[in-house]
Structure formats: structure tokens, C-alpha cells
Amino acid sequence: MYDRIxxxxxxxxxxxxxxxxxxxxxxxxxxxxxxxxxxxxxxSKVFDKIAKDAEALVREVxxxxxxxxxxxxxxxxxxQFACVPLNLMKTGRADYVLTGNFSKxxxxxxxxxxxxxxxxxxxxxxFTRIPxxxxxxxxxxxxxxxxxxxxxxxxxxxxxxxxxxxxPLVADMSSCIFSEEVDISKFGLIYAGVQKNLxxxxxxxxxxxxxxxxxxxxKYCPSLxxxxxxxxxxxxxxxxxxWSIYITKLVLEHIKATGxxxxxxxxxxRKAEKLYSxxxxxxLFKNEVSAESRSLMNVVFRCPxxxxxxxxxxxxxxxxxxxxxxxRLVGGMRASIYNAMPExxxxxxxxxxxxxxxxxx
Amino acid sequence: MYDRIxxxxxxxxxxxxxxxxxxxxxxxxxxxxxxxxxxxxxxSKVFDKIAKDAEALVREVxxxxxxxxxxxxxxxxxxQFACVPLNLMKTGRADYVLTGNFSKxxxxxxxxxxxxxxxxxxxxxxFTRIPxxxxxxxxxxxxxxxxxxxxxxxxxxxxxxxxxxxxPLVADMSSCIFSEEVDISKFGLIYAGVQKNLxxxxxxxxxxxxxxxxxxxxKYCPSLxxxxxxxxxxxxxxxxxxWSIYITKLVLEHIKATGxxxxxxxxxxRKAEKLYSxxxxxxLFKNEVSAESRSLMNVVFRCPxxxxxxxxxxxxxxxxxxxxxxxRLVGGMRASIYNAMPExxxxxxxxxxxxxxxxxx
Numbered sequence: 001m002y003d004r005i006x007x008x009x010x011x012x013x014x015x016x017x018x019x020x021x022x023x024x025x026x027x028x029x030x031x032x033x034x035x036x037x038x039x040x041x042x043x044s045k046v047f048d049k050i051a052k053d054a055e056a057l058v059r060e061v062x063x064x065x066x067x068x069x070x071x072x073x074x075x076x077x078x079x080q081f082a083c084v085p086l087n088l089m090k091t092g093r094a095d096y097v098l099t100g101n102f103s104k105x106x107x108x109x110x111x112x113x114x115x116x117x118x119x120x121x122x123x124x125x126x127f128t129r130i131p132x133x134x135x136x137x138x139x140x141x142x143x144x145x146x147x148x149x150x151x152x153x154x155x156x157x158x159x160x161x162x163x164x165x166x167x168p169l170v171a172d173m174s175s176c177i178f179s180e181e182v183d184i185s186k187f188g189l190i191y192a193g194v195q196k197n198l199x200x201x202x203x204x205x206x207x208x209x210x211x212x213x214x215x216x217x218x219k220y221c222p223s224l225x226x227x228x229x230x231x232x233x234x235x236x237x238x239x240x241x242x243w244s245i246y247i248t249k250l251v252l253e254h255i256k257a258t259g260x261x262x263x264x265x266x267x268x269x270r271k272a273e274k275l276y277s278x279x280x281x282x283x284l285f286k287n288e289v290s291a292e293s294r295s296l297m298n299v300v301f302r303c304p305x306x307x308x309x310x311x312x313x314x315x316x317x318x319x320x321x322x323x324x325x326x327x328r329l330v331g332g333m334r335a336s337i338y339n340a341m342p343e344x345x346x347x348x349x350x351x352x353x354x355x356x357x358x359x360x361x
Numbered sequence: 362m363y364d365r366i367x368x369x370x371x372x373x374x375x376x377x378x379x380x381x382x383x384x385x386x387x388x389x390x391x392x393x394x395x396x397x398x399x400x401x402x403x404x405s406k407v408f409d410k411i412a413k414d415a416e417a418l419v420r421e422v423x424x425x426x427x428x429x430x431x432x433x434x435x436x437x438x439x440x441q442f443a444c445v446p447l448n449l450m451k452t453g454r455a456d457y458v459l460t461g462n463f464s465k466x467x468x469x470x471x472x473x474x475x476x477x478x479x480x481x482x483x484x485x486x487x488f489t490r491i492p493x494x495x496x497x498x499x500x501x502x503x504x505x506x507x508x509x510x511x512x513x514x515x516x517x518x519x520x521x522x523x524x525x526x527x528x529p530l531v532a533d534m535s536s537c538i539f540s541e542e543v544d545i546s547k548f549g550l551i552y553a554g555v556q557k558n559l560x561x562x563x564x565x566x567x568x569x570x571x572x573x574x575x576x577x578x579x580k581y582c583p584s585l586x587x588x589x590x591x592x593x594x595x596x597x598x599x600x601x602x603x604w605s606i607y608i609t610k611l612v613l614e615h616i617k618a619t620g621x622x623x624x625x626x627x628x629x630x631r632k633a634e635k636l637y638s639x640x641x642x643x644x645l646f647k648n649e650v651s652a653e654s655r656s657l658m659n660v661v662f663r664c665p666x667x668x669x670x671x672x673x674x675x676x677x678x679x680x681x682x683x684x685x686x687x688x689r690l691v692g693g694m695r696a697s698i699y700n701a702m703p704e705x706x707x708x709x710x711x712x713x714x715x716x717x718x719x720x721x722x
Contacts, residue, residue, distance in 0.1 A: 005395030009402040012603060020389050020397050027385035028378070034366030034683070036381050038561040038608070041370040041684055074563055075435045075585050078599035082583035112580050195600050200399040202435055202563045202602030219473050220581045222443035224436050238439035239556050241563030242373060243604050247399070322395070323402055 006345040009323035010152045010298060011175065011196040014340035019250040030246075037246045042239050051235065054245050057252035061261055062177075064184050064207055071206040071227065072235040072245055077102070077174045077193035079225065080204050081109035084170055084189065085116070086221045087228075088144050088212060095119035095142045095167070099158075100127045100151035101329060102172060110146065113218075119145060127154040129290035133162055144168045144188060150176035152196070153327040155300035155334065156293040161186045168212060175297050177205065178255060179339055180265045188212050194244055197297070197338045198251055203244040206230075255339070264339050268296040271337050271346040275299045278350050284308075284357040285333075302332030303360075309333060312356060319352055321345075367706040370684035371513045371659060372536065372557040375701035380611040391607075398607045403600050412596065415606050418613035422622055423538075425545050425568055432567040432588065433596040433606055438463070438535045438554035440586065441565050442470035445531055445550065446477070447582045448589075449505050449573060456480035456503045456528070460519075461488045461512035462690060463533060471507065474579075480506060488515040490651035494523055505529045505549060511537035513557070514688040516661035516695065517654040522547045529573055536658050538566065539616060540700055541626045549573050555605055558658070558699045559612055564605040567591075616700070625700050629657040632698050632707040636660045639711050645669075645718040646694075663693030670694060673717060680713055682706075 007014045030037040033046045040047045055070045064070060073079065084106070085094060092114035096107035098121035110116030120136040122129055138145060145164045150157045152175045161183070162169065168188025177192040184190065189208045195201035206227070213227045223229055229237050255264060276294060279287045285301045287294075303309050309332055313325040326332040337346055368375045391398040394407045401408045416431045425431060434440065445467070446455060453475035457468035459482035471477030481497040483490055499506060506525045511518045513536045522544070523530065529549025538553040545551065550569040556562035567588070574588045584590055590598050616625060637655060640648045646662045648655075664670050670693055674686040687693040698707055 003390060003395055007396045007400055009400070009405070011600065012400055012402060014400050015397065017389070020399070024385050024388035027388070028381050029364060034364055034681070035368045036376065038381070039368055039370070039373055039375050041373060042562065044370070044684070074437070074440070074602075076599050079435070079583060079585045082585070086583075109584060112582075193600065195603075200602075200604045201403065201600040202605065218581070220579070221473075222440060222447075222583065222586065223470055224440045224443070225583065238437050239372060239554065239562040241435075241561075241602065241605075242556075243561045244563065244602075320395070323405070 006321045006341070006348060007323060008321060008335045008337065008341070008349070010327070010334060010336040011193070012201050013196050013336060013338050015247070016251060016254045016340045019247065019254050022250055023247060038243055040242065042236055042242055047242060050249055051245050054249040054252065057249060057256065058205065061252050061256055062182065062184065062207070067210050068184060068207050069210055069213065069231045071208065071230045072240055073204050073206055073230055074202060074224065074241055076195070076201065076204050077172055077191060078105070080172070080191040080206065081106040082113070083225045083227065084144070084146065084191070085110045085113035086225050087214065087217055088168070088170070088189070089114045090143050091141060093117070093139060093142045095139050095145040097121070097131065097136060097145065097147045098123060099130055099148055099156060100154045102151065102174070103146070103148035106146055106148065106172060126288070127151065127156065128288050129293040130156055130158050133160070136162060138164060138167065140165060140167065142167050144170045146170045148172040150295050150297055152298045152336065153330055155287070155289050155295045155298045157295040157297070159292050168209070176295070178261055178264060179268050179297055181261050194248060196336070199244045199247040201244070203241040267343065268337070268339070271341065271343055272296040272299060274346055274350060275335065275337070278353065282353070282357060284360060285353060297336060297338055299335045299337065300326060300330070300332060302326070306331060308360065311360070315356060316352060321349060321352070367682045367702070367709060368684060369682060369696045369698065369702070369710070371688070371695060371697040372554070373562050374557050374697060374699050376608070377612060377615045377701045380608065380615050383611055384608060399604055401603065403597055403603055408603060411610055412601070412606050415610040415613065418610060418617065419566065422613050422617055423543065423545065423568070428571050429545060429568050430571055430574065430592045432569065432591045433601055434565050434567055434591055435563060435585065435602055437556070437562065437565050438533055438552060439466070441533070441552040441567065442467040443474070444586045444588065445505070445507065445552070446471045446474035447586050448575065448578055449529070449531070449550070450475045451504050452502060454478070454500060454503045456500050456506040458482070458492065458497060458506065458508045459484060460491055460509055460517060461515045463512065463535070464507070464509035467507055467509065467533060487649070488512065488517065489649050490654040491517055491519050494521070497523060499525060499528065501526060501528065503528050505531045507531045509533040511656050511658055513659045513697065514691055516648070516650050516656045516659045518656040518658070520653050529570070539622055539625060540629050540658055542622050555609060557697070560605045560608040562605070564602040628704065629698070629700070632702065632704055633657040633660060635707055635711060636696065636698070639714065643714070643718060645721060646714060658697060658699055660696045660698065661687060661691070661693060663687070667692060669721065672721070676717060677713060682710060682713070
């Protein structure tokens with residue numbers, strides 16, 4: 001009926017086929033309402049239930065403690081780079097750990113609003129590993145410590161949750177949310193652009209401890225950036241991204257029905273281990289990430305030279321795989337293998353890489 | 362195959378059925394890419410063409426002059442309430458004309474960033490009309506004059522474009538964009554939340570004269586609120602709301618194929634005139650808006666008492682029409698009859714109102 005390809009895009013990314021099929025089937029009449037979810041008042045009973053279900057599913061699937069609010073906000077992770085300092089900076093000091101491009105962007109945005117400082121960085125090692133706890137120079141009086149839990153471009157992931165004492169830990173989990181069990185209580189705030197592992201682009205999921213939500217944000221904080229206002233209005237201070245909330249609900253129903261986050265993680269481990277195992281033995285492809293810092297979601301690799309990288313990217317495209325070309329900042333290749341990437345997709349990729357290696361030995 | 366109802370929602374609102382059908386048919390494989398548009402990298406060739414086509418169609422269908430940028434931004438009109446002062450306030454003074462709830466919200470948001478003042482208001486008359494030019498007290502040194510061109514809650518529309526001299530005119534056109542021909546050159550900036558007449562929620566369309574875009578925004582301006590950054594990155598500083606951009610393209614193709622904005626306006630006039638003509642003769646339903654200020658998109662009316670209003674709202678729901686209940690701020694009823702509402706929908710409503718009036722004489 002339709003030809004699907006293996007889409008290794010870092011984001012927006014693959015969605016589960018049963019979710020797309022349900023969205024398709026409901027496109028002109030959602031849940032018997034006589035209209036598409038795209039035409040529905042966000043204040044209607046039908047949509048209100050969709051949004052409440054989506055929130056309840058986030059809570060259930062991620063095991064969110066009672067004293068945390070779950071918010072759906074527009075603007076993706078990038079607007080959160082501003083929302084975090086706008087809402088959480090009180091003394092005006094915050095620590096940022098740099099582990100790649102997006103943590104750097106968050107840090108630069110933080111500098112607009114106060115004294116954001118670098119509390120750790122592996123830039124000198126091309127971000128090929130996550131810094132160890134003893135390498136972090138944390139300010140005990142900072143308003144928060146910001147980390148990026150999974151780094152899509154560099155293919156790394158925090159293998160531990162840093163200890164920050166009484167200072168709230170803030171984590172950008174855009175590219176790993178719902179792929180692993182997380183002890184939410186270790187974090188003050190978690191945010192995630194939804195377009196990688198959860199839903200269509202144009203929204204961020206925010207999970208924030210209630211005591212960090214405050215009314216006395218700076219006067220110049222746009223209303224739409226206020227956690228207090230968003231929480232008070234159940235994420236509907238204005239018309240939200242209804243489509244993204246709807247697909248969030250469908251994806252979480254699908255995750256729940258297929259074993260929850262635990263099963264997602266087991267599948268992610270299986271997929272990533274296959275790929276890393278092959279990379280360890282390959283004579284053509286190399287992955288430079290330290291073993292303990294390897295991402296389960298984004299596996300980066302490269303050939304000895306750019307010409308071969310380009311040849312691989314082109315050949316893989318012709319073989320029915322898309323978006324294997326690495327980010328323009330680092331070159332090489334990147335296979336983003338989020339929840340919705342089937343294991344067959346990874347098997348297919350590895351078979352293709354082996355064949356390519358033989359042909360280009 | 363599916364039962365559709367007449368959806369009079371003020372927003373999100375009806376979309377053209379052919380657009381929904383195309384979106385449905387492409388849900389698992391968009392333009393032969395082997396993936397849904399919801400799974401597509403925003404940097405991919407296929408999506409890049411979709412976004413460029415959407416922008417080109419905005420320019421063509423609305424006849425946008427060369428010296429204006431067309432931007433797609435997240436956050437709807439509400440984030441624009443902040444973006445406008447963040448980007449356009451230089452002296453820190455701006456004029457706001459109050460004609461309803463959303464112009465008031467824009468004004469209140471503007472006050473966060475400078476000296477926003479009221480340059481005109483019809484609040485004392487329950488916002489039942491648009492102020493005349495000679496009622497406006499405009500500051501010749503203001504950075505801009507802000508108006509809301511169509512007021513969804515109060516059912517009014519500016520019947521003229523106010524003369525503001527050298528001061529740029531900024532208009533929120535969320536609920537009338539693409540329903541009428543507009544001389545863009547009379548405005549410095551036009552913005553519109555897309556969820557009424559254009560596309561699914563979670564995005565604003567911004568049309569801004571190039572000389573008003575500046576790099577020296579205040580330090581505390583979130584990156585995602587900067588027109589300069591958005592323009593420099595072709596609306597892709599971060600992952601945009603791809604779904605909304607895609608539907609924007611489909612809706613504009615549909616508008617173009619069915620006669621353009623001129624035909625949309627003619628149809629809107631026919632629909633609204635029928636409804637207003639009946640309201641003028643009705644002994645049960647009243648519309649209190651001054652004739653010259655009547656909106657073609659949102660027709661408000663009410664019965665003599667709240668009990669009858671509630672009875673009508675409930676009965677209309679049972680008769681296959683939704684969202685005729687007025688906004689909670691004003692009560693009564695409201696029929697939002699945007700481009701995608703077929704003429705038969707308005708005929709059906711009028712017939713129902715006549716019957717209801719007979720039965721409740």
C-alpha cells in the first residue's frame with residue numbers, strides 16, 4: 001500500500017506506524033466528534049480529554065512524582081533555553097556543563113539572563129565523552145546546574161546522574177526521553193523537544209518540581225515563557241500545539257501497550273549494542289566515543305576520509321535508508337535509532353555497512 | 362464514509378475537506394519520500410521545498426511586496442504580543458488601540474517591555490464598534506501603533522486602515538487573514554495565529570517590513586523571539602512546527618485553486634450578509650455590533666436571556682452544529698464562519714435559528 005523507508009533522521013524522526021495509521025484514520029473525524037483534531041477547539045470536551053490523557057500518560061509511563069508539574073509548551077527545546085533562566089534564575093548565577101552543540105546553545109542563551117558559567121566541558125576532547133563527577137566545578141550557590149542528557153550530534157549520553165547537592169539539576173532530554181527509566185526525583189526540571197522520540201515538532205515537554213515554579217519572574221519574561229502561567233492554565237494559556245499533544249497521547253498509548261519505557265530501553269540496548277559491536281570490529285568505520293558515554297539513540301561513525309563518508313551517505317540513500325549523513329558541524333555519519341526505529345532497520349543498516357566495507361576494503 | 366458536522370469554532374477551526382483528505386492520504390508516505398511529513402528532517406530537501414512553497418504561496422496569495430519578510434514562528438499570536446515590543450520598541454513608546462480581549466492582552470504584554478499606552482478604546486461601549494480615525498489619539502513619536510484587525514469575541518472588524526503617518530502600523534490578523542484582500546504596504550507588520558483560517562495551531566505567520574527588522578534587540582530577548590534571527594534562518598533557527606507549515610501549504614494551494622483571496626472574500630460576504638440580514642429581522646436574536654464594524658468571520662448574537670442562550674446552544678449541538686456558544690467573557694452565541702465553512706453550513710444554521718425562533722416565540 002505504501003513504501004516506507006528506514007529513516008535515521010536525528011529529528012524530526014520516525015513515529016510508530018500504528019500511531020500514523022490511527023492519525024490517518026481519524027483525520028476527518030476524531031473520536032466521533034465529526035471533525036479532525038486539527039479543527040477542534042482546544043477548550044472542547046473532546047480535546048480537553050485528549051490533553052488530560054496525554055499528561056496522565058506522561059506521568060504514568062515516566063513515573064513522574066506527585067510534586068512535579070507536566071507542561072506542554074510551544075517553541076521546542078530552544079525556547080526552553082530561555083525559559084529555564086527566565087524562571088529559575090533568582091541569584092542570577094547558573095552552572096552549565098558543555099557536552100556538545102545544544103548544551104552550548106543553552107549556555108549562550110542563559111548568558112542573556114544572568115551569570116551563566118561553564119562548570120565542566122569536554123570540548124578539548126571533541127566532546128567524545130561525558131565529564132566525570134570529579135571534573136565538575138559546581139557553584140554551591142548557583143540557581144541550577146544545566147546538562148544535556150543525550151547529545152545527538154556527538155553521540156554521547158550521561159551514564160550517571162551528577163550529584164549537585166541542593167542545587168536543582170536541569171536536564172535537556174530531547175533525544176532520549178521515553179527511551180529509558182529515569183529517577184525524576186533527582187532532577188529539578190527536565191525538558192524535551194518532542195520531535196525525536198515522542199511527537200511532531202513544535203512543542204516541548206517540561207517536567208518541573210513544583211517548588212521551582214515561581215510567580216515573580218522578571219517583568220520582561222514573555223507570558224508564554226512563564227512556567228507559573230503555563231501550570232496555572234493547564235498548558236492552555238493560549239491555543240497549544242494540539243496536533244503534537246494528540247500524537248503525544250497516541251505514542252504514549254503505544255509505548256504503554258508495548259511494554260513501557262523498560263521495554264523501550266531493552267530494545268534500545270539491543271539495537272545499539274549490535275551497531276557498536278560491529279563498529280568495534282570494523283576496519284573502515286570508526287566510532288570515537290568513550291565506551292561509558294555511548295548514546296543508545298544516536299550512533300556516530302565515520303570512514304577514514306570525507307570522500308568515503310560522502311560515498312557511504314549517497315549509497316545508503318539509494319539502498320532505502322535516509323538521513324545517515326552526520327551533522328554539518330562534525331561530518332561523518334550518524335544513525336539515529338529512536339524508539340520507533342525497528343530492530344530490522346538496524347540489522348539492515350549493519351548488513352549494508354558490512355557489504356560497503358567489503359566493497360571498499 | 363465519515364460524518365462531518367458544521368463546526369463554528371472560533372479557533373482551532375474548520376479546514377477544507379480536500380486538504381484533510383490529502384493530509385490523510387500522505388500520512389505514511391509524503392510526496393514519495395517513504396515517510397510522513399511528521400517524521401521528516403526539517404533540513405531535508407522534501408521539507409525544504411514544502412516550506413519554501415508555503416512561503417511563496419503566502420506571498421502570491423496575499424500579494425506581499427518584495428520588501429517584506431514572511432516568517433513562520435512558534436507560539437501563536439500570544440508570543441507575538443511579546444515579539445512585537447521586543448523587536449520594534451526603540452524609544453520604548455507604543456500605541457495600542459483597544460477593541461476587545463486580544464488587543465487588551467497585546468497591550469498588557471506590551472507594558473512589560475516599555476511605555477505601552479492606550480490610543481483609543483471602545484470599552485465603554487462594550488467593544489460593539491471600531492473607533493473612528495478622529496477618535497484615535499496617536500503619539501507621533503511612538504515606535505508603532507497596534508491594532509487587532511478582527512475581534513473574534515466581539516464580532517467586529519476594522520472597516521478602514523487607520524492613518525498613522527510615519528509610525529508603523531502593526532495588526533493582529535489572526536481571525537481574518539486570507540479572508541480578504543489587504544494592502545500590505547499600509548502595514549509595518551502583520552501577524553496571525555494560524556489556527557483560525559489557515560492551519561493547525563501552534564504557529565504564527567508574520568509579515569514584516571524589512572527595515573523594521575533589527576539586530577539590536579534587548580539582551581533579554583529570547584532567540585526564538587527575534588525577527589532578525591528568524592529571518593536570517595528562513596524560519597528554521599530551530600525545528601519549526603513542520604506540520605503546521607505543511608498544512609499551510611495545502612490550504613493556500615486550495616485557496617489559490619478556488620479563486621484566491623478575492624473569491625474567499627466574496628464567499629465571506631455572501632455568508633455573513635445572509636446571517637446579518639436574518640438577525641436584523643429576528644425578534645428573538647440580536648446582534649449589537651454597529652453595522653460598519655461587523656465582522657465577516659465571527660457573527661455574535663444573543664437571546665433576551667441566558668436561559669434561552671443555553672437552550673439554543675444545547676439544541677444546536679444536537680442538530681449537528683458545534684461551538685455556537687459565545688466566549689465565556691461575553692456569553693450569548695457566536696458563529697465563526699471562516700473560509701472553510703461552506704455556505705450550506707450558514708444556510709443550515711439560519712434555518713435552524715428560524716425554527717428555534719418560531720418554537721420559542
